[in-house]
Amino acid sequence: MSETVPERLRRLVSSEICEAENTAEYASELRQFAQGVGSEQYFRSKARFFKALGNPTRLKMVKMLAEREMCVCEVMVALDLTQPTASHHLNILEREGITKRRREGKWILYSISRQEIAELVDGSRQP
Numbered sequence: 001m002s003e004t005v006p007e008r009l010r011r012l013v014s015s016e017i018c019e020a021e022n023t024a025e026y027a028s029e030l031r032q033f034a035q036g037v038g039s040e041q042y043f044r045s046k047a048r049f050f051k052a053l054g055n056p057t058r059l060k061m062v063k064m065l066a067e068r069e070m071c072v073c074e075v076m077v078a079l080d081l082t083q084p085t086a087s088h089h090l091n092i093l094e095r096e097g098i099t100k101r102r103r104e105g106k107w108i109l110y111s112i113s114r115q116e117i118a119e120l121v122d123g124s125r126q127p
Contacts, residue, residue: 052096057081058089059121065099066118069111 006027012018013026020026052058060079064070070078076086090110093099100113112118 049096049098052092052098053121055089058093061089061093062098062112062117062121065110066112066115066121069109071107071109075110 006023009027010023013020013023018026020029053062057079061075064075064078072083072086072090075081075090076083079086081089090099090101094101094110097113098117099110101108101110103109
């Protein structure tokens with residue numbers, strides 16, 4: 001595949017679409033561009049964040065917790081989950097900073113950490 005990419009790039013550079021004149025220099029610029037948009041650690045972190053949201057049960061939890069604070073037992077009943085399963089999902093969401101928790105006596109209450117997350121899930125965030 002690495003051989004086909006330079007040939008394709010050469011064809012692009014020789015077309016009217018691309019303003020670059022030197023394929024090797026342009027390839028180097030493209031690699032620098034890719035490195036400049038973010039570190040591998042940054043993208044791994046973002047991938048974990050979106051992976052945490054990539055589960056229907058966790059998405060339901062996010063929607064519910066955006067509406068109101070809930071304890072694990074409420075989440076269990078609402079989504080028909082066992083306590084270990086509900087706690088597992090909530091821990092994943094918390095680890096990625098999607099939810100937060102607070103203790104009130106012996107109860108641990110969960111809520112959404114930032115309203116922007118609910119907007120992201122809803123797709124209602126305005127550009």
